Amino acid sequence: NLESAIQKHKNKYILMVEGGIPMGDTEHFLTIGAHGKTGYELSKMASENALAIFAIGTCSSFGGIQAARPNPSNAQPLSKVTSKTVINVPGCPPSEKNIVGNVLHYLLFGELPALDVYNRPKWAYGLRIHDLCERRGHFDAGEFVHAFGDEGAKQGFCLYKVGCKGPYTFNNCSRERFNQHTSWPIQAGHGCIGCSEPDFWDTMGPFEEPMASRKFDTVFGLGADSVSDKIGIGVLTLTGVAIAAHAVISSMQKDKE
Known part of the structure; x- marks a missing residue:
């Protein structure tokens, strides 16, 4: 025993x-x-x-x-x-x-x-899901899924606007995947829910909505996301560097809409 x-x-x-x-x-x-x-x-x-x-x-x-x-x-x-x-x-x-x-x-x-x-x-x-995500190029280009099943979803665009928590989540899922490297949630079409972060069940929800301007604590300290169509760079710390890029692109291109 x-x-x-x-x-x-x-x-x-x-x-x-x-x-x-x-x-x-x-x-x-x-x-x-x-x-x-x-x-x-x-x-x-x-x-x-x-x-x-x-x-x-x-x-x-x-x-x-x-x-x-x-x-x-x-x-x-x-x-x-x-x-x-x-x-x-x-x-x-x-x-x-x-x-x-x-x-x-x-x-x-x-x-x-x-x-x-x-x-x-x-x-x-040691790295964010976002850092090595296969959809990162779409994030940088301002190409987003706005609703599950829309044209952006069919094109494999970034899932940030439908709740992906990849910019806040530290894990190697985007590199290592699951089931003998077969797939992982973002490849399957749903955003990361932040499941390797402390208290994700309380801090990351709703899971299919972006973090918006809510504060969120990561290994780099306290930071904030930016509302998707506003620059808001001044309130961003190291936790939101990736979001700053999105904010700038959104302000210039309006997500290519």
Whole structure:
């Protein structure tokens, strides 16, 4: 069982955890096994004796959908359970390459990969979806989908105006894709929903509308999107550099309408 495996391989095993963890008065909302131990108890016990710890998926990395306001189960990320360093591999779901790649990095080099401020490995989460998106050229040219199924959608134009959160989301989906490099959401015709970002369930919605002038916090700090047909460059920080290009193009070309 788990307890005997932990004792047998104490301080020699790699721990990988999926799922948000209820804590406090709602800890019993997640119970596991015949003895009814809580997820909090088991994850804490396993973390204390682990050589390295990986939170796999957005739920264990940041709490997940069940942590959306008002978070009735008080779901928390794995990092709230232990004081040890937790390497977050978020995504809903995360790429299999990001999961295996991080474990291999540790096994091959004997050290954890470089991490960003959210403890995500920089090699996988160091660039925005937007940076390597196959539709980026359409963004730069001011060519946008305005409604699903319109002519722009048929032409493969940028999905920003129908809610794509690629400019705010740090992940390598646009490079690595899913299902043995077969496809990914934007290739399939729907915008990124920001699922590898903390609290995306509360901060990124509505998922099929642009961020407009709402503030949004990223690894680069607090920034703002620009209303699609106004320049608004003065309010943009590093989080909105890509949006500045869109703002200028929109003001000059009116999206080629």
